Amino acid sequence: MPRLNGPVRFRGGGFSPRDNGWASAGTLLGLVALWQLGASAGLIKSLFLPPPVAICAALYHLAISGELWRHLSASLMRLGIGWVTGTIFGIGMGLAVGLWSAFRSPGMAVVAALFPIPKIALVPLFIIWFGIGEGSKIATLAFGVFFPTVIATAGGVDNVSRGLIRMGQSFGLSTWAIVRTIILPGALPAILSGFRVTTSIAIVLLVAAEMIGAEQGIGAFVLSAGNLYDTDNLLAGIVVLSVMGLIVAWVIGRLERALLAWR
Amino acid sequence: MSGLRLALNGVCHAYRDLTVLDGIDLTAEPGEVSVLVGPSGCGKSTLLGIMGGMLLPSAGTVTVSGDIAADCLNPLSYVFQDFSLLPWRSVAGNIELVLGKCPSRAERVAEVLALTGLTEFADAWPRQLSGGMRQRVGIARALAVRPACLLMDEPLSALDAQTRDLLLDEFSSIIARAGTTTIYVTHNLNEAVRLGQQIVVLSRRPGRIRDIVRIDRPLAGRGARDPDLLAIEENLWRMIRDDAAAAERERIDAPA
Ligand SMILES: Nc1ncnc2c1ncn2[C@@H]1O[C@H](COP(=O)(O)OP(=O)(O)O)[C@@H](O)[C@H]1O
Ligand SMILES: [Mg+2]
Numbered sequence: 001m002p003r004l005n006g007p008v009r010f011r012g013g014g015f016s017p018r019d020n021g022w023a024s025a026g027t028l029l030g031l032v033a034l035w036q037l038g039a040s041a042g043l044i045k046s047l048f049l050p051p052p053v054a055i056c057a058a059l060y061h062l063a064i065s066g067e068l069w070r071h072l073s074a075s076l077m078r079l080g081i082g083w084v085t086g087t088i089f090g091i092g093m094g095l096a097v098g099l100w101s102a103f104r105s106p107g108m109a110v111v112a113a114l115f116p117i118p119k120i121a122l123v124p125l126f127i128i129w130f131g132i133g134e135g136s137k138i139a140t141l142a143f144g145v146f147f148p149t150v151i152a153t154a155g156g157v158d159n160v161s162r163g164l165i166r167m168g169q170s171f172g173l174s175t176w177a178i179v180r181t182i183i184l185p186g187a188l189p190a191i192l193s194g195f196r197v198t199t200s201i202a203i204v205l206l207v208a209a210e211m212i213g214a215e216q217g218i219g220a221f222v223l224s225a226g227n228l229y230d231t232d233n234l235l236a237g238i239v240v241l242s243v244m245g246l247i248v249a250w251v252i253g254r255l256e257r258a259l260l261a262w263r
Numbered sequence: 264m265s266g267l268r269l270a271l272n273g274v275c276h277a278y279r280d281l282t283v284l285d286g287i288d289l290t291a292e293p294g295e296v297s298v299l300v301g302p303s304g305c306g307k308s309t310l311l312g313i314m315g316g317m318l319l320p321s322a323g324t325v326t327v328s329g330d331i332a333a334d335c336l337n338p339l340s341y342v343f344q345d346f347s348l349l350p351w352r353s354v355a356g357n358i359e360l361v362l363g364k365c366p367s368r369a370e371r372v373a374e375v376l377a378l379t380g381l382t383e384f385a386d387a388w389p390r391q392l393s394g395g396m397r398q399r400v401g402i403a404r405a406l407a408v409r410p411a412c413l414l415m416d417e418p419l420s421a422l423d424a425q426t427r428d429l430l431l432d433e434f435s436s437i438i439a440r441a442g443t444t445t446i447y448v449t450h451n452l453n454e455a456v457r458l459g460q461q462i463v464v465l466s467r468r469p470g471r472i473r474d475i476v477r478i479d480r481p482l483a484g485r486g487a488r489d490p491d492l493l494a495i496e497e498n499l500w501r502m503i504r505d506d507a508a509a510a511e512r513e514r515i516d517a518p519a
Contacts, residue, residue, distance in 0.1 A: 167347040170317055171361040171408065172337045181360055185351045262351040262388050 050232045058236040067221075072240065074216035075206055078134065079244075082141025083202045090146045090198075091191065094153020095179070098187070107150070115147040120208045127213065137209040137217075144205040145198040152194025156187030189263070192256050199248045203241060218244075266293045266444035267329040267338065267411045269314060274323035276309050283309050284320075285469040291412075291461075293329055296438060296445040296482070298455045301465030301473075302503060302510035307448045308344075308416055310470065314446060315339045315414045331411040336365060340410030344417040346397040348389040348404075355385040358404045375403035378437065395426040402437060412444040419454060428487065431457055439482040452499045456492040457485050464499065467506040468513075474502060 032052050038044045039051030046054065062068035096103035097111075119140055126136040126143075160183050168178040210219025218237050225233035269291040276284040283306040291297040299307050312318035314325055316339065331338050348357050355372050362368045376382045379399040389397055398418055405413055418434070419427040435458055438445050447458050455462050462476040478495065485492060 163343070163345060163347050164349060166317060167341070167343060168360075170315060170337075170339075170341045171404075173361070173363075177363070181352075182349065185349070188351075260351075262390070 047229070047231060050235055054232045055235045055239060058232040059239065062233070062236060068240070071216055071218050071221045071237075074214075075210065075218045075244075078137050078141060078209070078217065079202055079206050082138040082206070083145050083199065085138065086142035086145025086202075087149050087195075087198065089142070090149025091153050093146070094150045094191075095157060095183070095187075097150060097154040098157025099179070099183070108154070111147055111150050115151070119144040119205055123209055123212050132213050137206070137214065140209040141202050141205050144201050148198050148201060149191075149194055152190050152197070153187060156190025156194075157183055159190065160186035189256075189260055192252065192259065195252050195255075196249065199252065200245065203245055203248075207241065266442065267327045267331070268293050269412060269444060269446070270326045270328070271310075271314070272324045272326070274310070274313060274320045274325065276306065276313060276318070277321050282469040284313075285471050287323070287470070287472060289463060289472065291444055291446055293444055294442050295460045296447060296458050298459035298462045299446065299448045299465060300450060300452060300455045300462060300499065300503065301470060302467050302507040303450055304510055304513070305465045305468050305506075306470035307450075307465065310465075311341075311414050311416050311446060311448050315341060317341075327412070329411065332409055334367075335409045335411055336362065337408040338411040340405040340408050340413055342398070342401045342405045342413065342415040342418045344420050346389070346394075346401045346421070348397060348400055350389050353386050353388060354381055354392070354400050357389070357400055358407050361404055361408055371407050375407045378406065379403040379433075393426070394422045395430055398422065398430060399433075402434065406437070406441060410443055412446070413438070413441070415445065415447045417449055418447075419451070420449070427451075432487075434458070435482050435485070452496045453487075455499060456496045457487070458482060462495075462499065464502055467510040473506075 035044070035049075036052045039046065039049075039053075044051070050058075059068070093103075093107060097107040098104075122143065123136065123140055126139045130136040130139050164182050164186065165178060168182050173181070206217070207219035207222065210217035211223045214220040218240055222234055222237035222241075225231075225237060271287050271289040274284060274287040274289075275282070287310060289297075299310060301307055309318060313320045316325075327338070349360065352360060355376065358372045358375060359368060362371060365371065372385075373382070376385055379402060381396070381399055381403060384392065384396065389400070392400070398421075401418065402415075405415075419430055422430065431454060438447075438458065445458075447454070449455055456478065459476075459478055462478065463472060464474045464476065465471065466473045476495065476499065478492075
């Protein structure tokens with residue numbers, strides 16, 4: 001007969017990964033350092049992949065010539081207006097779909113049919129509708145941001161506990177008070193994690209839209225550098241985009257911590 | 264005695280083809296505590312929902328009558344089994360929520376917090392509180408609107424046995440002091456005899472009134488081990504034992 005004799009073997013623990021800011025920064029810096037070392041050692045050709053030092057130099061020249069700000073401000077303006085527009089309409093539509101039967105099936109049908117369309121394919125159409133200027137670019141972004149925001153918001157509203165809503169009704173709160181104090185805060189975590197998705201989508205669409213008929217903007221800059229095989233400037237533009245993404249993600253993280261402190 | 268008279272007349276309820284309540288006739292007198300007991304799934308929560316206007320009965324009527332105080336913001340006020348606190352509002356914020364634009368908001372919040380011993384927790388998040396403290400917030404919120412009728416759905420059932428005993432004493436004196444008509448739903452017969460002036464015994468689903476037991480004693484003198492009350496409790500248990508056993512073996516149709 002098998003026998004047990006000895007201390008009980010520990011079988012718990014694990015499955016709880018922790019965040020470490022130093023590890024994130026260290027990994028990125030380490031990769032850049034490896035890249036630079038490879039280039040300095042002559043293992044990576046400069047045209048093939050310019051070394052970090054050359055990219056920094058390109059960024060420096062762009063910054064002091066004022067060209068960086070010219071492109072960056074045009075891009076940020078489009079990003080800001082397009083994202084905010086798409087987000088406002090998306091949250092509105094998401095609430096309507098989440099709250100009222102009259103909007104639910106029609107709204108979700110439209111979303112299901114239009115969400116999968118690559119918005120880039122619509123840029124020519126937007127140019128015809130809104131002109132070759134800012135209108136078409138902002139519309140592309142807003143359109144791309146709108147659908148995921150609707151889905152995130154409607155999902156968030158669906159997940160708000162019906163019990164809490166009934167509680168509000170039982171204390172005589174108005175519909176508007178219930179939306180404002182129960183449904184919106186309850187859907188906020190889902191809406192905020194939607195922001196993470198929509199800001200990335202917005203940056204991708206921004207660059208794409210700026211590659212079609214724009215003189216200013218990071219996308220236009222990257223395109224023209226690419227056409228000239230000016231890989232230093234090409235990568236400088238890409239670094240700017242990456243930093244933009246990191247900053248946006250950081251801001252959303254702070255927003256979440258501030259607004260969702262109750263969790 | 265203050266508060267409303269609540270009268271139910273031939274109240275029936277069905278969820279689709281599941282009949283839950285069948286022909287309930289019942290009167291809750293002003294200022295009196297009515298306890299609804301019955302096996303789980305017999306329709307107690309449904310009945311309470313119908314009484315407070317949260318559910319439409321399939322048949323029958325519920326009428327309220329009586330004067331309500333000028334400062335009453337919500338005549339029929341619930342306390343929920345799962346507390347139903349907004350996790351994104353502080354304790355005080357949860358109470359403010361139901362006071363709307365009432366000019367004496369701050370005073371009322373302070374008053375009910377003091378009444379329930381929550382003053383120093385005013386700024387805490389619900390998640391930072393024990394179950395007992397959360398339910399204290401639940402009753403503080405219900406009282407803040409100066410209700411004419413309190414509707415309590417198994418307010419102690421989500422708590423551990425010791426907390427339940429402590430809160431039962433507290434709730435008993437709060438209810439006695441408030442003097443409002445109270446409908447208290449429970450499946451716990453000890454709670455029933457400690458609080459009930461009329462104890463309405465429901466049968467298993469479809470819930471019908473099996474019996475009404477009156478205890479004409481003030482809540483104040485009712486101790487946890489009062490022999491008279493224990494005898495009534497024993498009696499109630501004999502009444503519902505078979506129903507409870509049968510209900511317990513039944514398939515539960517999950518609520519939608
Ligand atoms: N919304 C609902 N839809 C369908 N069935 C429900 C719903 N709510 C409750 N029920 C069913 O009705 C019966 C009575 O429920 P309830 O009133 O909650 O009983 P109790 O509070 O006495 O335990 C149960 O069988 C329950 O499964
Ligand atoms: Mg119940």
